[in-house]
Amino acid sequence: MFERRVVAAWAVFGGIAAASAALVWRRPDAQRLSDLHIYYGAAKFDGPLYDYVAENGGPFTYPPFAMVLFRPLSLLPEATLGVLWLAMTCAAVIAIARTVTRSSAATATVTVTSAVTSAVTSAVTGTATTAGTATTAGATTTAGATTTAGATTKAGAATKAGASAGGGGSVGSRFFTRGLVAAGVATALLVSAPVQSNLRFGQVSIFIVLLALVDAGQVVPARFRGILVGAAAAIKLTPLLFVVYFLVARRYKDAARAGAAFVACAGVAAVLMPGASVRYWGGTIFQTSRIGDLASLGNQSVHGMLLRIGLSPATLPVVWAVLIAAICGAALLRARALHLHGEPVRAAVLVGCATVAASPVSWTHHQVWTVLAAMLLVATEGAWRRAAGVVLLVVMTLSLGVVLRGVALYPGWQFLLENARSLGLIAVCVAGVGGAAMRLNRRTRFRTTRRIAVAALAGLAALALTPLPAGADPTFKAYSADDLTNPRYFYFTGTPAAGEPIAYKIRREKTKVRVNGVVGAEVAGLRYTSAPGGAARSIPLLEADAGVRTFSFRSASLAHGRLDVLDASGQVAASFTNLA
Structure with a gap:
């Protein structure tokens, strides 16, 4: 039964992936894989790299090392590369899902993603399932023991998957349940707006997330940790925040390896592309206006939200710096606590969310971290956190500002809807994504969390009813x-x-x-x-x-x-x- 469900669950993922790729390929030539087209054109360009502008008006904006990696791929025909890129993006989604589900997030607690997948696959296979059968896999635990989800269970608590797996035993039950949940996570991730945006534009962001996640999440061997983060930062600068996290978490060797890898990659690019390297590090790096309209709704960073509020040019940098310091500080401290409690993947996702918040530019395809945070919330203890995870997952799948544009009664409501992803991201960075560190002093934490939640809701309600300035x-x-x-x-x-x-x-x-x-x-x-x-x-x-x-x-x-x-x-x- 479990085998059929796992196969059917991954078949659902494969069907959605194929349909998504087909929809991308049906787009007009000028709109299909437009960012990949920029990478490809820049790789073929004979002039200075940062003078290149594609037919769609997009320039090349990444550090030179990104082009060092991309030029070998440009030897392929562009159409062939496009198909390969779509396949690699879907493979990266699977790898991310498997990384998340091997953490404390997914195998022992009830999750929405696995429930959805179980329902879909039951319809496909003709079998019925219950939440207990699908999500409570694991061996019998004893008093005080901690399950793979990090939740302490009561004496005599036992899982049901051994019987449901058709005599496969606890190891087989855990294996098949983990495969089922991984398929559910991969499917939910695939249909989210950030991953669909990666597919539609042919973006590199999904690969940056994968590199940082498996490295900071301690999936790679200890002697290599930090190297992938450094390489990812040489392709796209935002993972540099993980180096700060390594220092805060006292992972000093990882921080050193990450810094060395970053410098080495930049050095390779400087040798192979000296002119482009001098130009990029000498000024192009600060020209954020080359990236696009930073005030558009697609930019759901804190900086983008402040631009939409309409702060004056003199005030905005100060307000932004103070907010980012507070948000990233809270996220890094919570990530350190998660790391110390043996939950490195949760910690990595939280730091990833901080990179999205801190960057001046966080387009939809950058926000994969927020989707992962939503899934971890769904899979954690506490009805409130699970509900918050479901809401955030919906926000990261649908654009509420667009879907409910005609429903909003006040400008404040419209502002909240249009910036729901920014606000959800801030909430994740400040409140965390659950896990063992959140269960300490549960009663005191509950009271504090309840007070903060009430105050936040009151503030949001006040904002929703307040007319916004034209600068918004x-x-x-x-x-x-x-x-x-x-x-x-x-x-x-x-x-x-x-x-x-x-x-x-x-x-x-x-x-x-x-x-x-x-x-x-x-x-x-x-x-x-x-x-x-x-x-x-x-x-x-x-x-x-x-x-x-x-x-x-x-x-x-x-x-x-x-x-x-x-x-x-x-x-x-x-x-x-x-x-x-």
Whole structure:
């Protein structure tokens, strides 16, 4: 029975992986594996590496060592490389899932992922299962013994998997249960937004997560620990925070090996690509604007959320530095406690979440760590933590800001929905992901946790009901005469109806709304306010054709916006508040 369930569970994973890859391949050429296309084009580029810009407008942004590794792959035809990359991404998902389930997270506690997989596979195989059969695998434990999930059980507690495995015994039961849970974790990870984003763009982020996880999680032999973290940091800088974690956790040899590996990889790149290395370390590393619009909803780092709040350029660096110091400090201390209690994989996931929070740029494909944290919460003790894990897993699979865009009643609610992943990430870094370290002084911790939860909920409720400033809509942009020929921005044709000062048409995209229209002769100006109480923004009136004046702008949402029409004296002649 267990054998059939495991095979069926992995068959479900394989089916979803094949469907995901097929959907990626069906995308238009310009949108298929667009980041992989940038890597490939940069590898073939004869000029300076950081002068390269792909047809889709994307530059190469990683350290030179990443290109040292990528150039051999560019010898393959791009289509062949694309297929190989999709396969390697799915293989990395499996490796990550197996690493997580070998930790204290998944084999002895009830998990949502295994329950979902069990239900699906039962339908496939025609067998019935219960939560106890699927998730309580393990040998009989005695008083005070700690199960593989790190949970202390009562005397005489016994698992049921021995009988359910058809006489396979406790070892076989644990093996098959672990395989079932690994398939469930892999499937849940595969359908999450970060992994789907890795597949869609052909991203390297999933491999960075794998390298850091197996290294910091002590999967590799002790004498090699730290090397993979150093190599990963030479490809993408964010894993450098793991070196700090090694020091905090007193893993000094691992920290030394990580630092040496990082320097060695950068040195290899400097020998092979001296010009690119000098340019990158001499200035390109600080040019975060090359990466894209950091205020867009895709950037769910703390920095991105602060940009969306609309802090002034002078205030933002100070607030960001203080928040990151507090968030990363809390995460590192909790990770050290987990390491000392023999849970290195949980500790690694927590530090990984801190890297996502600390980086100025954390696109969706960077956020695999947050999905892993959600799964660990689902698999830990305590109904509240499990519920929080389920909510976070949903948030990391669906974009609540997009799904519920039309439901939000206040700008604050919309802000919470759009930044749910940032807020969930912060909560994980501060509160941890469960584990043995969280079970000490349980009663005192419960009271403290309850008070913090109540205070946090009250704060979120207050924010949700508070009108946000117009600066909280960094998506806003009013287009100029230079954009007149772009049909994406200027698509409306027509004239205002009799008695109406303007006529316009709205186009909705996934993370923004566009408004394009024309104005009558009596209109002297337009201004737009994103939220009640916010500052108004001027919208230029452009001469499209003789006697025709047009305008175009974009906003994150029109639900609470107001468009004012101004007359020649600068007074408001008309207002439009129901643009949506």
